[in-house]
Amino acid sequence: MRVLIVEDETRIAKYLEKLTREILSYQMSTVHVCQSLQAGLVCLEQHRIDLLLLDLNLRGEDGFEILKKLVARRFQTVIVSAYKDRAVEAFEHGVLDFVPKPFSRIRLEQAFERFRNNRARSEYPAKFVAVRLQNRVRLLKLEDVLYFQGARGYSEVHLRDGKTELHDKPLTELCKVLPPVFERIHKSFVVNMSEVRDILVSSGSKYELALKNGKQLPIGRTRYKEVRQRWL
Amino acid sequence: MTNSKSRIIQSISVVLFAGLVVYLHLANPLQDAVIEASGLRVKVGDGKNWAWPDMDDSEWQNEVPSADTLFWLRTTVVLPAAAQRFEPLGVSMSISASYEIYWDGHLIGQNGRVGNSAAEEIHGSYSRAFIIPDTLATAGPHQIAMRLSSFDGVNTLSMGWPTVGNFLILTRRPVVLAAFMHLLAGAFLMIAIYYLFIYFINDRRQAFLLFALLCLVFFALMLIEFSRFYIDYPYPFQFIRLGIIILLTATASLLLPVFLMYRFSVLQKLRSTLALLAAFILFALLFDNADHSAMAIVFLSFATALGVSLRALRQRQPGSSEAFLGVVACLIGLGYFGVTIFLGFAFLVVFTLLSLSIQIRKDSQAHEEALLRSARLEVQLLKSRIRPHFLLNTLTSLITWVEESPKVAVAFIETLAREFEILNEISDQQEIPVEQEIALCRAHLDVMSLRQEVRYHLECDGIAAGDQVPPAIFHTLIENGLTHNQINCDEMVFRLSFTQQNGRKTYRLLAAGLVRNGTDHAREGTGMKYVKARLQECYPDRWQMQPRPTPAGWETQITIEGT
Numbered sequence: 157m158r159v160l161i162v163e164d165e166t167r168i169a170k171y172l173e174k175l176t177r178e179i180l181s182y183q184m185s186t187v188h189v190c191q192s193l194q195a196g197l198v199c200l201e202q203h204r205i206d207l208l209l210l211d212l213n214l215r216g217e218d219g220f221e222i223l224k225k226l227v228a229r230r231f232q233t234v235i236v237s238a239y240k241d242r243a244v245e246a247f248e249h250g251v252l253d254f255v256p257k258p259f260s261r262i263r264l265e266q267a268f269e270r271f272r273n274n275r276a277r278s279e280y281p282a283k284f285v286a287v288r289l290q291n292r293v294r295l296l297k298l299e300d301v302l303y304f305q306g307a308r309g310y311s312e313v314h315l316r317d318g319k320t321e322l323h324d325k326p327l328t329e330l331c332k333v334l335p336p337v338f339e340r341i342h343k344s345f346v347v348n349m350s351e352v353r354d355i356l357v358s359s360g361s362k363y364e365l366a367l368k369n370g371k372q373l374p375i376g377r378t379r380y381k382e383v384r385q386r387w388l
Numbered sequence: 389m390t391n392s393k394s395r396i397i398q399s400i401s402v403v404l405f406a407g408l409v410v411y412l413h414l415a416n417p418l419q420d421a422v423i424e425a426s427g428l429r430v431k432v433g434d435g436k437n438w439a440w441p442d443m444d445d446s447e448w449q450n451e452v453p454s455a456d457t458l459f460w461l462r463t464t465v466v467l468p469a470a471a472q473r474f475e476p477l478g479v480s481m482s483i484s485a486s487y488e489i490y491w492d493g494h495l496i497g498q499n500g501r502v503g504n505s506a507a508e509e510i511h512g513s514y515s516r517a518f519i520i521p522d523t524l525a526t527a528g529p530h531q532i533a534m535r536l537s538s539f540d541g542v543n544t545l546s547m548g549w550p551t552v553g554n555f556l557i558l559t560r561r562p563v564v565l566a567a568f569m570h571l572l573a574g575a576f577l578m579i580a581i582y583y584l585f586i587y588f589i590n591d592r593r594q595a596f597l598l599f600a601l602l603c604l605v606f607f608a609l610m611l612i613e614f615s616r617f618y619i620d621y622p623y624p625f626q627f628i629r630l631g632i633i634i635l636l637t638a639t640a641s642l643l644l645p646v647f648l649m650y651r652f653s654v655l656q657k658l659r660s661t662l663a664l665l666a667a668f669i670l671f672a673l674l675f676d677n678a679d680h681s682a683m684a685i686v687f688l689s690f691a692t693a694l695g696v697s698l699r700a701l702r703q704r705q706p707g708s709s710e711a712f713l714g715v716v717a718c719l720i721g722l723g724y725f726g727v728t729i730f731l732g733f734a735f736l737v738v739f740t741l742l743s744l745s746i747q748i749r750k751d752s753q754a755h756e757e758a759l760l761r762s763a764r765l766e767v768q769l770l771k772s773r774i775r776p777h778f779l780l781n782t783l784t785s786l787i788t789w790v791e792e793s794p795k796v797a798v799a800f801i802e803t804l805a806r807e808f809e810i811l812n813e814i815s816d817q818q819e820i821p822v823e824q825e826i827a828l829c830r831a832h833l834d835v836m837s838l839r840q841e842v843r844y845h846l847e848c849d850g851i852a853a854g855d856q857v858p859p860a861i862f863h864t865l866i867e868n869g870l871t872h873n874q875i876n877c878d879e880m881v882f883r884l885s886f887t888q889q890n891g892r893k894t895y896r897l898l899a900a901g902l903v904r905n906g907t908d909h910a911r912e913g914t915g916m917k918y919v920k921a922r923l924q925e926c927y928p929d930r931w932q933m934q935p936r937p938t939p940a941g942w943e944t945q946i947t948i949e950g951t
Contacts, residue, residue, distance in 0.1 A: 165781055166841045171788040238780035257776070258784035 157185040158205040162196035163236065165211075168257075172209055172236065175264050193222060205231050207271050209255075212237035212246065223249050228286035228293045230324040232332070234267045247280035249295070250333045254279070274328050281335030285313060287321040296321065298338070302351050302367060304330060306344040316351075316369075341365055341383050342376040349387055397742055398713060405717050405735045422553035425463040425532055428452075432459040434504075434535070439490040441531040452545045458504055458537040465552050469527035477525045478555030480517035482548030482616075484623040485538035487512060491524050492531055500622070506539035511622035517559050520552070540624040562617035572734055573610035579737060580604040591751075598647035599740060605643060606733050609636045613730075634682050638668055641689030644718075644736075648693050648711055651740075652700035664692060690719050706750070707743030714739035761925060766815050768918055769860050772867075773811055785839040800838045807831035811860075819856040819926055826851070826884065828863050833882070836870055842880055844870070849885035855893070858922035862897055864915045865944050869899035872942075877901070893948045902942040923948075 159176055163169035173189050180187075188203060190196040196210075208226060212219040212235045219242075226233050227250040234253045235246045243254040253267040270276045284295040296313060305312040306327040313321040323330065327346055331338070340346045347365060356364040356372065363375040365383075375383055429448035437443050438460045445462055453459050467477075479489070479496075486500030486509050496519070500512025524530070532550055551558070580603035587596040612632055621629075642664060649657045671684040693715045700708035714736030721732025773779065782804060789797035810828040814820045826848060833844035846866070866882055873880060883898040923931040923946065930949045935942065 165785060165839060167785045167788045167839060168781065171784075171791075238776035238784070240776065257780040258787050260787075 157183050157207065158188075158203065159185060159207045159209065160188045160190065160196065160199055160203070160205045160231075161209045162190045162193060163209070163211045164191055166191065168211075172264075175261055176209070176268075179261075179265050179268050200229070207231060207252075207268075208233045209236050210234070212239055212242065220245070220249070223251070224286055224293050224295060225288075227251060228288045228324060230326075230329075232271055232325075232329060234271070244280060247278060247333075248283040250282035250284060250286060252278055252332055270332065274332070276332055277336070278333045282333045285323055285330070287313060287323050294321075298335065298348070301338075301348055302369070302371070303345055303347040303373060304338075311346075339383060339387065341379055342374050345373050347373060352387070355384065355388065398710065398739070401735055401738060402713060402717075405720075405731065408731055422551040422558065423465055423467065425465040425550045425552065427464050429462045430459060432457050434458055435460070438462075439495075439533045439535070440493040441533075452547065454545075456539060456541075458502065458535070461534045461536060463532050463550060464529055465532060465550075466529045467525060467527050467552070476522065476555040477520040477552060478517050478558045479520060479532065479550050479552045480515070480558045481550040482515040482546070482626075483536070484514060484541045484546040484626050485512065485536040486510060486623070487534045487536040489518060490531075490533040490535075491520055493533070494521070494524060496520060496524075502535050502537045503539070504537070509537050509539050511540060511624060513620040514546075514623045514626045515548070515616055515620070517555065519555050538623070542627045546626055546630070566614040566617040569610050569614045569730060572730060573607045573614075575734070576603040576607040576610070576737065579741065580607060591748075593650075595647060595650040596744075598643055598650055599744070602640060602643040602647050603737060605636055605640045606730065606737075609633065609640060610730055612636070630678070634678055637682055638672075638685050641685045642668060644715075645689055645692035645696060648696040648700075648715075651711065652696060652703075652705050652708065654696060654699070664688070686722065690715065690722070694719070707740075707747060710739035710743040711736075758925070761921065762818065765918065765921055765925065768914070769815050770811070772864075772915075772918075773808065782835060782839060789838070796838065800835070803831060803834040803838065807835055814859040817859055820859045821853075822851055822855045822857050822886075823853065825857050825859065825862055828860065829866050829882070829884075832863055832866065842878060845879070845881045847881060847883045849883065851884065851886050852888065855886070857895070858926045861919045861922055861946070862895070864919050865897050866899075868913065868915045869897075869902055869942065872904050873899070873902055891950055895946045896943055897946075898938070898941050898943045900941040903937065904942055 157180055159180070161169055161172045161176065163172055169189050169191060173187050176187050177185070186203075188199050188205070190199050196208075199205075200208075208231055210223075210226070210233055212223065223233070223235075223246065232252040233250075234255060235243070235251050236255045236257065236259065237246075238257040240254075240256040243256065246254050253270050255263055255267050270278065283298055285298055285301065286293050286295050296315065300316045302314045302316055304323070304327060305314060307322075309326050311323040311325060311327050311330050313323055315321070327340065327344070331340055331346060334346065337349050338346050339349050347367075351367050351369075352365055353368045354366045355375070356366055358364065361377065363377070363380045364372045365375055366372050428450050429445045430450065430452055431438070431445070431448045432453050438445075448462065452461075465479075479491070486502050487498075488495060488502055489497045489499070497516070499516050501508070501510035503509030534550075538545060580600045583596050583600035583603070587593070587600060612629060616629070642661075645664060646657070646661045648654075649660055654660065667688055668685050671688070672681045675681040675684065694712075697708060697712040697715050701712050717735035717739075718729065718732035721729040721735075786797060786800055786804075789800050807828065810824065810831055814824060814828065826846065829846050833846055836842070837844045862884060869882065870880075880902075881900040883896075883900060885896045885898075887894045920933065923933065927948050932947045933944065934947075935944045937943075
């Protein structure tokens with residue numbers, strides 16, 4: 157597991173690093189520490205990471221502009237910040253967790269647990285999903301999303317208007333921040349259940365989900381029971 | 389009061405004033421009731437039959453002699469054929485002499501005792517009215533003859549023409565007028581007292597004192613002008629009375645423009661006042677006639693007042709239109725000195741009251757705003773310490789110390805406590821000694837040193853002990869410097885230096901080695917706004933702040949003028 161810590165306060169950065177190493181001790185892990193956002197962004201160019209621990213209020217620049225770009229990336233982001241009043245906003249952007257300062261070791265462990273547990277969901281669901289376009293990042297409203305389709309480690313975002321965008325995170329990671337209305341019905345599909353019209357059962361135990369726009373998506377054999385239970 | 393309301397009051401007042409002036413010009417209070425005598429014949433000396441109508445006075449002169457003698461005066465009055473009268477006729481006059489008065493040769497009254505020398509003479513009253521017996525008041529021409537002596541007058545005789553009319557009207561109407569004018573005078577007196585109180589108790593603005601004095605002078609002027617209708621005084625006093633009136637007029641003439649100068653903050657007020665006074669004295673010496681001097685003084689006064697109010701009007705100073713209208717009202721009123729000048733002044737007073745009350749309201753608003761601003765700045769200062777960025781990051785750092793080195797953690801807590809302690813002491817002050825400010829800065833740097841593991845120092849140079857500065861301004865600038873410090877270093881020095889020259893204080897705060905990029909300082913943070921607001925609060929428009937890059941680092945220079 158590869159972790160990047162971006163924190164401008166030297167002591168807090170060191171402390172975060174120390175706790176991270178202790179918590180993740182049984183896992184193979186690398187920990188990078190950067191004391192400025194710029195250094196952090198450079199580090200992101202050079203290294204593949206899985207989890208970013210980020211102090212949101214980073215020296216006067218608007219944290220949310222940066223955050224938008226970060227949540228569109230492949231890795232998960234956990235905010236470590238004194239600005240607790242902005243936690244909801246951060247969650248809505250799609251961060252995995254928000255650890256308010258001052259924090260305890262237990263609270264930080266929870267954040268890592270959220271990352272490690274694939275069935276875990278963030279405390280407060282995202283409202284947007286960020287997609288990287290050529291030069292910029294666009295925030296798509298989740299209510300406009302019909303379903304996500306996994307594709308070669310990415311997620312295709314299928315929108316109500318028929319368009320398709322690409323999000324960097326794989327489906328498993330994306331699921332952790334999505335609201336409960338999004339259900340993983342298949343290894344490769346996560347569906348906005350408010351857009352579902354019906355469940356179709358065909359011969360040979362073939363299960364399909366019919367969306368309101370007529371589109372039909374397969375339901376994984378192992379997941380059918382759960383989907384049925386929860387949504388019918 | 390809004391501007392439009394003030395405009396409405398102004399308009400109404402102007403209409404009211406114009407109406408009154410016209411009315412007073414058309415309707416002399418005694419005009420319809422009296423017949424004036426005509427044809428004046430005078431002869432120095434004394435004669436037994438000089439009172440008789442049939443005596444030939446064709447040789448007599450028609451000029452009043454100099455006062456120092458006994459003389460006779462004859463004049464004619466024609467009574468119209470009247471319906472039956474049940475009210476007595478009378479004759480009234482104001483003359484600075486003792487006299488006997490004869491109607492067609494009959495003695496109808498005596499005022500004092502006429503004499504051949506000052507010792508023989510007993511002073512008569514200045515103003516008197518006498519009843520004409522009914523039997524003598526027939527239609528047609530009648531002769532009024534007077535035997536006078538005026539040994540205690542001034543050279544020229546002061547004389548109001550004898551007028552004949554209904555005795556009740558002759559005696560009552562002037563008193564009614566005097567009553568109304570006294571009413572007005574009473575209003576001036578109350579206003580004078582009110583503004584004296586404001587000046588001495590509340591607000592020591594010279595304009596208020598001058599306004600009070602001006603009202604007081606007008607009160608005195610009206611009292612002395614109109615009291616003659618009901619107070620009998622011996623005729624020599626008339627000259628003292630006129631002297632007092634001229635002096636009061638000159639005083640009012642001086643006070644009016646001077647008041648306007650102070651009210652509208654004309655430069656060189658004192659010098660202008662003295663120049664005006666000098667011109668008045670010059671006029672008094674230049675003309676031998678006191679009335680001419682008074683006239684010149686009054687006109688110079690009004691010219692100055694008009695000039696000052698016009699200048700204020702052009703500069704759009706608040707209250708200038710009211711003052712201008714008031715001065716114009718006075719000027720119009722000047723045409724008829726007796727009543728309208730006082731009415732004109734009454735309008736000036738009303739206009740001035742209007743604009744002063746608007747100003748007092750504005751001042752109190754400004755005062756309240758200043759208090760509010762002060763409170764806001766205090767809140768802002770305290771808030772900056774409990775803002776999560778500072779407080780929670782500090783506490784997080786503290787946790788790290790607790791785990792790593794409890795001793796340092798304790799020191800940390802002490803340092804933090806010191807910063808809060810100083811902050812608590814200074815936050816509600818407008819100015820604090822610079823030493824206290826430096827102590828606050830150092831406490832903050834100690835906290836930050838422990839937090840960021842960078843050795844921060846504040847070096848001071850040439851600081852004047854006890855010099856007062858607004859609270860937390862250098863503290864805020866240092867905090868800004870820390871925020872913008874992008875370089876990773878082990879040590880950072882701030883240097884605060886002070887110089888004082890020609891009443892100008894200069895503080896320079898250097899953040900050594902700090903380089904800031906353009907976009908950074910173009911965007912003004914709340915910290916800079918706080919510093920500026922504090923400086924403006926303490927030194928309104930007398931300060932400058934210039935942040936700039938220097939080879940040694942980022943420097944902020946604060947200059948305070950006029951100390």
